[in-house]
Amino acid sequence: MGIGYNTITFNQDKCDGCGDCMLACAQAKAGSDDIVHSRIQILTTDQPSGDPQASDSGAIELAMCRQCGDPKCVSNCPAAALTKNATTGTIDWHADKCVNCLLCTVGCAFGGITYNAEIGHVTKCDSCDGNPACVKVCPKGALEYNTSGSIYNRISDKDDLFVPGLSACQGCNSELLIRHTLRNVGTNVVVATPPGCIPGMGTVGYNGKTGTKVPVFHPLLTNTASMLAGIKKQYNRVGRDVTMLALAGDGGVGDVGFQSLSGAAERNEQQLFMCVDNEGYMNTGMQSSGSTPAGSWTSTTPVGKEMQGKRTDAKNMAKIMMMHNCEYVATASLAFMDDYYEKLDKAIAASKHGFAYLHVYAPCPTGWRFPAADTIEVCRKQVESNFVTLWDFTPEQGLRFTRSTDNPIKMAEYLKQIGKYRHLSEAQVEHLQRRVNDQVRSLKAFEQLTEVS
Amino acid sequence: MTAIEKTIDSTLESACQSKTLVCDGNEAAAWGVALSRPDVIAVYPITPQSSLVEYVSQFVAEGIIDAELMNVEGEHSVLSALQGAALAGARTYTATCGPGLAFMFEPYIRTPGLRLPIVASLVTRDTLTPQCVWGGHQDAMLVKEAGWIQMYCETVQEVLDTTVMAYRIGEHPDVMLPVNVNSDGNYLSYGVTGISLPAAPLVDAFLGEKNVNWHAALDPERPMAIDPLTGGAGGPGPKMFVNYRKGQTDAMQNALRVIEETHKDWGDRIGRHYSPLVEEYRLADADYAIVTIGSMTGAAKDAVDEARDRGEAVGLIKVKTFRPFPVAAINRALNKVKAIGVVDRSVNFGWNCGPLYQETIAAAQKLQRFMPSASFIGGLAGADITVEHFSEVIEDTAKLLKGHSYDEPVWINRND
Incomplete structure (x- = not known):
């Protein structure tokens, strides 16, 4: 059995784009009400695709680190400043090693690691050590902290x-x-x-x-x-x-x-x-x-x-x-x-x-x-x-x-x-x-x- | 032995010590249960069995019986719970009859296949409908092909004694089958007479060490699957099934020997002897005989005695063990006479006769000589088959010797 981790899950259908999660994240991570500091970004597609059959017109999407199992950001990093934490499953960023090359941001398809110009380096979600601020404030239950993955680790030792x-x-x-x-x-x-x-x-x-x-x-x-x-x-x-x-x-x-x-x-x-x-x-x-x-x-x-x-x-x-x-x-x-x-x-x-x-x-x-x-x-x-x-x-x-x-x-x-x-x-x-x-x-x-x- | 066990032992022992008791068949059965020391008892009341399970429950309440008593919600669950208990190693007991037996039928037909030596008293009752709460053998006769051992008692004392013997027979390694101890509803269930209780240590020695589920068990210490599916032509399934079935029928035949051995040992230890399979009464010099089953036999014997006094050369054959059917024993008896009249307390709808009649003449066929015979049906719905009725039965049977034949059963009690 492979290793499973806890993850933040997002339900598009429930999200109304209120932005409370971004505010909570900015406050938790930067002590600021400015959502530029938020490591979770809720994006609304303003431009209809023009296709009347398409369901994505005006859809809400999430940009946030998926804590990938095979992270491109980590493999792109020439300075070993990004590592996969084998215990928690999060991708950890190490400030002391980062050379600010931003190659990591190129690797990520989810907008999960981005450059924050105000502080001068990349930031990414660290799951708040297992107690994510964004999940707690979401009024619609669109964000959930899913712990079932780690359960498989616990039971894989059992016959x-x-x-x-x-x-x-x-x-x-x-x-x-x-x-x-x-x-x-x-x-x-x-x-x-x-x-x-x-x-x-x-x-x-x-x-x-x-x-x-x-x-x-x-x-x-x-x-x-x-x-x-x-x-x-x-x-x-x-x-x-x-x-x-x-x-x-x-x-x-x-x-x-x-x-x-x-x-x-x-x-x-x-x-x-x-x-x-x-x-x-x-x-x-x-x-x-x-x-x-x-x-x-x-x-x-x-x-x-x-x-x-x-x-x-x-x-x-x-x-x-x-x-x-x-x-x-x-x-x-x-x-x-x-x-x-x-x-x-x-x-x-x-x-x-x-x-x-x-x-x-x-x-x-x-x-x-x-x-x-x-x-x-x-x-x-x-x-x-x-x-x-x-x-x-x-x-x-x-x-x-x-x-x-x-x-x-x-x-x-x-x-x-x-x-x-x-x-x-x-x-x-x-x-x-x-x-x-x-x-x-x-x-x-x-x-x-x-x-x- | 723990302190509690000692107390309970002394309770049972003091209760049974060289006692003579005036009681009915239901209480006698309960004493038989107490002396057999079951582990798990499940009950659901039904007339005319109810007072039996009340006695058993009372004995548990008083500590005379040290068993888990389960008051479940119906006969289906009664036998299901006992199957579970037996698969966990318990000696088990219940009692039922009539509609209760019908409701129990689904687990009932499965019990012999699971080879569980459960003992269940059948306080026999006629079946619905017409609505009826009275005695008759129709309930027990309906389940005669289910694979249970079935012994019919004649007296209240025999109810107690046979209940204990049932455990030794069922749990015998060559048998491992469930046993019905059949007692006639009303006549034995409520008939009061004096009986004697055997001393508990004698019964303990007679039954020996309890070993109920040595062959199959639901036990985490020796995990196994009980009753996996056998299946499908072309695979090994049918062959396995056939061998399981043959094992069951072989065990039924083994039971004939074990029933005889058990009755003999009971007689030797306790001092009461019964004919285990078939009883012959005044048969040695008889020309013809009546064949009986269950409590009717007492009145039938009186009628035979009276007929003998009149000079009639009539004897009596009583069947105690009906399943397995004691073909050899009954043919030894039949071989002594030239004609028989068989009295049933139930009917065989398919052959327009009584079921005991059908079985008896089927056995007689192996004698390879023609046996003139008549089927008598009486005692339905609790009707009394009196000495006078049996005198008529004897008279009608005697006619067979003079060439009379019967195309239909003779119905007793029709004009009572």
Whole structure:
């Protein structure tokens, strides 16, 4: 695994060009209100391109150091005044070595290192030692300090407990999830994977061979939580602390698996139950489930003269589990890995005391009809559009959003990437938007409460 | 042994010490459970089993049973939780019947394939519909091909004794299969009689050391995958599947021997002897016999005695072990008579007869001689099959010797 670093990310769609970031940077780095000292520059393209189809007319762009992995500024520098910091990942500029030749500025395609005439040498972003001033002031959330890259460094030392080479579809979100989850959970675990994509890709194995380096089994589609509860009871009886982990699809969670899940949550059984929600029965050929959103094409909610995809809304399983007052409930998306890791740690800890439920949204390139390379992007837009929301819950704390639901991107931005929504009418899109707004409003109401059930 | 274990031991021991007890079959089953020292018990109540799981729960509350008690949300989860517990090494117990068994069916049919020696009492009940909460064997007969060992008890005492024996049979390395201890709803579940409790140390010695999941386990200390997919013609899957299945059927046949050995050892240690597979009653000099199963046998034996007093050369064959079906044992008995009348407390819809009748004549076919036979169906929905009813059964069976034949089953209780 390569080395990953924290980075400042910029979302063009959210930026309104207010310039607060530049002011904050100038103040932080030069003690001045003059944005000439800012190492982040927000640029507005004033000149329309003339092409009516072009979307870049009047677009906002960012000039700032990307802290490149293969930095041209560093290789251009004849004086070794620029170096890549192996620990932080930033490109460090050393004043004592700089000969002011400005070759570095020629090398950079991002406007990330520029000559500041007022002080007489180049300046560049140093990420404020991991606490960037620009990110803190951005009112639209267009700038974020993304820490997920460095997480990969932390976990790369841990054993991958899943075999290399699986029969998952290209671009599968669930394989990524399993690898990361098992790395963190470790070997002192029993893993239950009810029928679905997760065992289908070889987790339990085929013909006497296993796909996992920890104890793993097929429960029925219907009884995952009950079987884990029985295992845990016996380990408690003999005084051994073993983690119980379920990796279940949305059908084994919210449809046919719901009774045993609800019963186990009511009894506060000590287990971490994870729903990997790909909005349907993808393993068996993309049939509709209780998690399939309204309007979705599936192979059992086809599109024709009499039916235009699923007729009813998905149930919000995470909310339903919150109403069970579980030890811990959270939603997560693999586009927000740092958030996921934080929640996974909390869920593992909670499962030592009682029932922990993690609902991970898992867009499926095969079943949803989008290119395999776009999985993480679809994950991201699913969250950014509020189609799904990231939050967690404990009985003491109540519900807490872990990512703001303010200023979402347009629903259409999310839907347009996905083939299963291609046929949607305006009315259907409006329905989905209303549903999403209602869900956010309802969750926000819960945020105000500490006692939910 | 820890201090807690000692306390619990003394509780169970003092509770069972050379005791004679007046109780019903459900309480007797609970004492059998207590003496077997299970680790994990999961329960969900259903008539007429409910008082059984109430007794078990009470015993846990009092410390007579030292087990994890799981009050789960339905029979499906009951057996699922026990499967998990057994895969982690637990000795397990539950009880159910009727609609509860039907709801349990999905994990039920999987248990033998997982080779988990779970013991579950079936307090047998007729199936819906018509709506009915009363005894009958239809529930147990519906699951006879699922792969569980099934033994039908005749008396309250036998319920207790068979419950303990079930653990030794199921956990035997040559068997490793789940066991149903069947007791007739109403007649055994609520029938009160005097029984004697064996002393706990005797039962401990009889059961020996617990070793439930030596073959397969979900244990981080020896990681393995349980039940990976077998699959697909053209690969090794079908061959593996076939061999697993054959292993199951072989284990069922092994169970016949183990059931006999276990009953003998129980008799030697505890002093109560039962016919493990098939009981022969007044059969040696009989011309014909009636075949029974379960608690009806008591009244049937009385009717045979009365008929003998009248000079009828009638005997009785009782089937205790129905799964695996004891073909050799039943044929040894059938070989002694010229005609049989088989009494069922359930129906076989496909053959218009009782299931025990169908199985018995299937076995008789191996005798290679024609066995005149009649199917009697009675005791449905808790109806009583009285001595008078059995006298009629004997009379109707005797007609077979004079060339009479029956095209349809004879329905008992139809005009009660």
